[in-house]
Amino acid sequence: MKLKIITGLSGSGKTTALRAYEDLGYYAMDNAPAYLVEKFIELNKYQEKPIEKMAVVIDFRSFSLDNDIFKSIKSLKEANKDTEIIFIYCNDEIIQKRYNELRRPHPLGEYGNVSDGLEKEKNLLKPLRDISDKLIDTTNYKIAELRQVIESSGDKKNNIIINLISFGYKYGVSADFDFVFDVRFIPNPFYVEELKKLNGTNKKLANYLDQFDIIKDFEDRVYGLINSLLPSYEKEGKNIITIAFGCTGGQHRSVYMVEKMYEKMKDDDYILIKRHREKDKW
Incomplete structure (x- = not known):
């Protein structure tokens, strides 16, 4: 049993x-x-x-x-x-x-x-x-x-919990974040009229941002960095890691990146949680 x-x-x-x-x-x-x-x-x-x-x-x-x-x-x-x-x-x-x-x-x-x-x-x-x-x-x-x-x-053997969080810089950076990635270098959908009122979980907005090559490069580099450091965190006894992505308001770009990273990491051998901090403000 x-x-x-x-x-x-x-x-x-x-x-x-x-x-x-x-x-x-x-x-x-x-x-x-x-x-x-x-x-x-x-x-x-x-x-x-x-x-x-x-x-x-x-x-x-x-x-x-x-x-x-x-x-x-x-x-x-x-x-x-x-x-x-x-x-x-x-x-x-x-x-x-x-x-x-x-x-x-x-x-x-x-x-x-x-x-x-x-x-x-x-x-x-x-x-x-x-x-x-x-x-x-x-x-x-x-x-x-x-x-x-x-x-x-589930049946994952690794007990590390990774929190992926999106946030808006205009609302502050939490002291609880272990990694903070500023994604304001990504073209802002806020200035595209048909995307302005959407959020980063929306497929139409995601399709728009997917066209930029720099995003795939950034995603791969972040993934590589995190995986290279996790064994050291585990060795030090830190089993909860919070990785935050921030844009101006926490509605478009940071949300999009959390969704992307979640899809990329969800099958790896650790417990993965995603949260959009400013969701109530959308």
Whole structure:
């Protein structure tokens, strides 16, 4: 059985990840003790039509149901070779904001205090984090983008997540960008009347820009640069890389380049996400 064990901090997106796997055809279980999952897998072998893929959330809630959860998870992984442990987390500020918006107390916090509960939860889950196969930081992800991470990961062995982002210089350059490529050298469709109101995802606009030879040369050079540097990033333990393409307003040229690079890179052995930062302004 292909098994995904989803764990991590409360409010970081574990339920979203579980639902994404469910949509991919996985049998989904939430808050299941590891020893029961192991028994379930054993019984499943004798079914006429056994379940082939399962995703399960195991977090601090399971601790009260399992005296030695780490031993149980280790045993589970040894018994089922095709098991991947995914640890989902995000920064404290985002988690606190999510709890405040929902007006929920943290179940581990004294008097429901979120900060206190979060620290206790981190300490409790550290051994699980240390043995996880994949770490996913959801700090900058919306729900749809986290689903993209899950859906695009598939059976890829490389755990590097590459974010391709388009943006407009007039709205600022984010400090989160690892690479920034200025694509204002590309002829601007804004000055072509029939293309002015379109965006870079539009086929008509893409056909117009495809005619310029410099774009293919630029695309190949960027692709070569990224692939030459990824092994070094991975060696240094950096598994999330953000590659940004900027034009004036973030509607035409930068969007077009993100779409081009996504198509070029989507079959490579890493997790690929695309986002158009200024989409709400189009």
